[in-house]
Amino acid sequence: MEYKKSTIENLREALDNNEVTGEELFNEAKKLAEESQKDINAFVTILDKYKSRPKKKGILTDIPYSLKDNFSTTGILTTASSNILKNYVPVYDATVYKKLKDAGAVLVGKTVLDELAMGGTGTTGHTGVVLNPWDKTRLIGGSSAGSCASVAAGIVPFSIGSDTGDSVRKPASYGGVVGFKPTYGRISRYGLFAFASSLDHVALLTRSVKDAAIVTNVLKGEDPLDMTSLKDDGLDYTLNLDKSIKGKKFFYIKEACTFDKKSDILESTLNEFNKLLDKIRSLGATVDEVSIDKDLLNAIYPSYMVISCAEATSNNSNLTGIPFGNRIDGSTYEEIMFNTRTEGFSELIKRRFVIGSYVLQKENQDKLFLNACRVRRMIVDKMHELFKTYDALIMPASGGIAPKLGEASDVLSDEYLILENHMAIGNFGGFPSITLPYGFVNSMPIGVNITSNILKDSELLNIAKQIEDLLGYIGQVAGDKNV
Amino acid sequence: MYKVVIGLEVHCEVLTNTKNFSSAKNTYTNIPNINVMPVDLGLPGILPVVNEEACRKALKTAMALNCETPDEIIFDRKNYYYPDLPKGYQITQVTKPFGRNGHVTFLVNGKEKTVDIHQLHLEEDTASLEHYSNYSLIDYNRSGIPLMEIVTEPCIYSADEAVAFLETLRNIFLYLGVSEAKSDKGQMRCDVNISLMKDTDKVLGTKVEMKNINAFNSVKEAINYEIKRQSEILDKGEKVIQETRRIDEDGKTYSMREKVDAVDYKYFVEPNLAPVKITKEYKDTVRKEIPELEYSRIKRYLELNINLEDALTLAKDKDISNYFDEVIKNTKDINLAVNYLTIVILGSLNKLNININDLFITPTMLANVINLVKENEVSNQLAKNIIYEAMEKNIDPLEIIKSKNIKQISDEGELRNIVKKIIDESPEQVKEYLNGKEMVANFLVGKVMSATNKQANPAASLKLIKEELERMR
Structure with missing residues (x-):
């Protein structure tokens, strides 16, 4: 058994056959994590000791994993990769963390994110840039940067992240791994540091679709501490994976994939995508090109920014240094708050807070915030309409490969606007959405994204598994070249 | 003389086992920071869970105040920074408060008065602050306790009316069992908005706000002091300043701050609490509980x-x-x-x-x-x-x-026998009566009463005694 390439399934077998112990797996993961720090910098905290106290032994018992550093973990530093929380040690457990503890999963470390989960590059955490294990001159993407890198590098077989716009599914594409965000409410958000509550999802990164199903099985269910959590659907997601997808109907959005001019990378990516669609059709499924009003599609990104910044500015108003956090002194309470927030946040965060505050102001609220909410509703309605005909939306997760460090990745040309931001649709509507590797461009992995209607998590995982089987990228880690 | 116009904002703690959005206890204690959960501290990652009992009680109160009630429960965030507000926002209701456009009628010095209710909403209390010379302490016990806020229209015209309204309101809370409403524990507090205008004026005068008054008596004092203070200013032809004042123990009010432009609280719907429909059946059940x-x-x-x-x-x-x-x-x-x-x-x-x-x-x-x-x-x-x-x-x-075999003796025959016996036993008194001292009859009633173990009917006895005595003339 090669640990680095093992899926949860493989590790479970080895553990059950007494080929390896949980402590050995932890030590291996810890060693890999420590060694990787200087190259990819995925972790804020690496834990010292193996600890597994399952309430009941199960499929995740003794399986190592990493957790994004914006989940509350009692007694373990949790920074959200921000200076304002650089010394913050929580006093309660996130529901997700508690469930994994109870299942006996072994936490290896807390992973770096874009500061407060705001950003898509993995470059803004207070402990430095996270790099792509496939090519250390490139980004891994964000905000679940360390989570993705730790799975892509083979340090852990799974990681828990959060996805507000595409924060798990975009890095999954850049890292050649599986990134899955179930239906909004499927997994409790209690203990996930809020970025934009109506868009935030707990999401996960694995190296196979089946592993995504295994982990979701453990995490899902209604939580009395999260009123937006859903009643458990009672399904075992691993049992529906092998059904044929013959007769399933897919669509992709024409306007997102049509360009006047294409870069080489974009052209190759779209070629790979078209090849994939042909393969899917060969399974007996249909794939249609569907046209959606381009103005509506162009409004996705600005609407996302408006809504997420508005909620973020309110959600992060608790960071004042008064009850907790890295307090910077002052002679009045206003000064303490002012100094704490001035020193605690980077410029990018302040920019988002200013935007959020601006769009919520009385005189702007209807024109900016409420209009963004209306756009959101229109897009979601459109999707609901399409899901009456189609089983899933299938799209390239990105128009290309992981950008080089220093490439101005936040500045997007109009051409890329839709293709680079369409995954926010999944957050707008709370739709289950999954990214999985489907090929390589310039020796870097690329990902395909599939999105289904709400509550269709099991169906979506079935589709993803069938496509994964078609392509064979199971247990892929950085360095596996499959050009 | 000026016309006084008063509007009240009354805050009342709702009687529940736990807080409005957390499972911490809602009880009064002198020990600081013991009824506290992560939610009440606004720690990163916390989520609110609505207390159904608090909602039910707020809805019930809204109904008792004859308010229009909403078709669903929605909460909103009020965003502002203050050390007693750990989340940096307060969960409250703006979009669809539990009550709107209500009214309550009561008596003021025997005369009927109706106060219009602008709205009633449910929100959470803040932490409490204690200030010392060079530091302040925060007690989070109060943080998150359910509060009803009741806002009246500016339709109260005297201190007596204001106090009678507050007493009525407290009485309604007690009747409904929605609050203990003890002002000494701060369970019921009130902000007073007051302005003075000439009878001939068409628009309201400049509004002065007095914050957080607990005792009803202080409300009265504050209003009367303000009427006097503002009258004197107006008499001199000067202008009342729009400001917030506080009342001190001496019964006088002091300026806290001049009102700058209204704060923009950037309200928006609380995203962590999906709207919950209030069914007609639910409303009917709650309405039936109102005595x-x-x-x-x-x-x-x-x-x-x-x-x-x-x-x-x-x-x-x-x-x-x-x-x-x-x-x-x-x-x-x-x-x-x-x-x-x-x-x-x-x-x-x-x-x-x-x-x-x-x-x-x-x-x-x-x-x-x-x-x-x-x-x-x-x-x-x-x-x-x-x-x-x-x-x-x-x-x-x-x-x-x-x-005790007690039965009032009213039977005339039986009673007459007893009366005759007493008269026979009291020759002195009979003589006095016949000499014109008619009060003696009452003395004889007393004797009848003790002779019968208080079972004789006193009125009937007196009548018979007089009859018997008159017959002896």
């Missing part, structure tokens, strides 16, 4: 020809009023019922320091005794003594009457 309220009972009592003072006394407390209503279901003599309740029963409650519901004497027992008095079976005096004895011994008063 008849004080003012309706006062009016009913007045219609029964009970005097105002007694009507107010009876209706003040729901349990006493319920008790009284049970009594008058079982007896027709309203006057005796009022008399026995206000004097015998309420007097005993005070002495024994118990609630009327803990009283051994049930309304039926009391009504039975009253009926015997009314039918001249037992004398008034004896009946009262029997009730006291019954309370002391926990025995049904009817049992006492039976066991």
Whole structure:
């Protein structure tokens, strides 16, 4: 058994056959994590000791994993990769963390994110840039940067992240791994540091679709501490994976994939995508090109920014240094708050807070915030309409490969606007959405994204598994070249 | 003279087991920071969970105040920074408060007054701050306690009206059981907005706001002080400054800050609490739980020809009023019922320091005794003594009457025999009476009473004594 390439399934077998112990797996993961720090910098905290106290032994018992550093973990530093929380040690457990503890999963470390989960590059955490294990001159993407890198590098077989716009599914594409965000409410958000509550999802990164199903099985269910959590659907997601997808109907959005001019990378990516669609059709499924009003599609990104910044500015108003956090002194309470927030946040965060505050102001609220909410509703309605005909939306997760460090990745040309931001649709509507590797461009992995209607998590995982089987990228880690 | 216009914003803590959005206890304690959960500290990652009981009670109060009620429960965030507000926002209601456009009617010095309710909403309390010379302490026990805020229209015109309204409101809270409403514990607090205008003015004068007044008496003092202060300013032809003032222990108000432009709280719908529909069935159930309220009972009592003072006394407390209503279901003599309740029963409650519901004497027992008095079976005096004895011994008063074989002697034949015997035994008094000292007859009634163990009907006895004595002339 090669640990680095093992899926949860493989590790479970080895553990059950007494080929390896949980402590050995932890030590291996810890060693890999420590060694990787200087190259990819995925972790804020690496834990010292193996600890597994399952309430009941199960499929995740003794399986190592990493957790994004914006989940509350009692007694373990949790920074959200921000200076304002650089010394913050929580006093309660996130529901997700508690469930994994109870299942006996072994936490290896807390992973770096874009500061407060705001950003898509993995470059803004207070402990430095996270790099792509496939090519250390490139980004891994964000905000679940360390989570993705730790799975892509083979340090852990799974990681828990959060996805507000595409924060798990975009890095999954850049890292050649599986990134899955179930239906909004499927997994409790209690203990996930809020970025934009109506868009935030707990999401996960694995190296196979089946592993995504295994982990979701453990995490899902209604939580009395999260009123937006859903009643458990009672399904075992691993049992529906092998059904044929013959007769399933897919669509992709024409306007997102049509360009006047294409870069080489974009052209190759779209070629790979078209090849994939042909393969899917060969399974007996249909794939249609569907046209959606381009103005509506162009409004996705600005609407996302408006809504997420508005909620973020309110959600992060608790960071004042008064009850907790890295307090910077002052002679009045206003000064303490002012100094704490001035020193605690980077410029990018302040920019988002200013935007959020601006769009919520009385005189702007209807024109900016409420209009963004209306756009959101229109897009979601459109999707609901399409899901009456189609089983899933299938799209390239990105128009290309992981950008080089220093490439101005936040500045997007109009051409890329839709293709680079369409995954926010999944957050707008709370739709289950999954990214999985489907090929390589310039020796870097690329990902395909599939999105289904709400509550269709099991169906979506079935589709993803069938496509994964078609392509064979199971247990892929950085360095596996499959050009 | 100026016309005074007052609007009130009343905050009232809702009686629940736990806080509005967390499972921490909602109880009053002097020990700081013990009723605290992560939610109440606004720690990263926390989520609010709505207290259904708080919602139910707010809805019930809105209904009792004759408000329009919403079709669904929605909460909003009010965003601002202050050290007593750990999340940096307060969860409150703006979009769809539990009540809008209500009204409440009550008596002010015997005259009817209606106050219009602008809105009633449910929100969470802040932490409490204690300031010292160079530091401040924060107690999060209060953070997240459910609060109802009731905002009136500017339709109150005097301190008396304001206080009567607050008393009425408190009484409604107590009747509904939605709050203990103790102002000394800060469970009921009020902001007063007051402005003065000339009778001929068309627009309201400049508004002064007085924050967080607990005791109703202080509300009165503050209003009267402000009327005097603002009148003096206007008399001099000067302008009242729009500002926030506080009341001090001396009963005077002091400026806290001048009102700058209104703060923009950037309200938006709380995304962590999905809207919950309120069904018609749910509303009907809640509405059915609302008892008849004080003012309706006062009016009913007045219609029964009970005097105002007694009507107010009876209706003040729901349990006493319920008790009284049970009594008058079982007896027709309203006057005796009022008399026995206000004097015998309420007097005993005070002495024994118990609630009327803990009283051994049930309304039926009391009504039975009253009926015997009314039918001249037992004398008034004896009946009262029997009730006291019954309370002391926990025995049904009817049992006492039976066991002592007490029965008022009203039968003329029987009574005349006793009267004759007493007259025979009292030659001195007879002589005095016949000499014109008619008061002696009353003395002889006393003798009849003691001879019969107080069972003789005193009025009947007096009549017979006079008859017998006159016959001796």
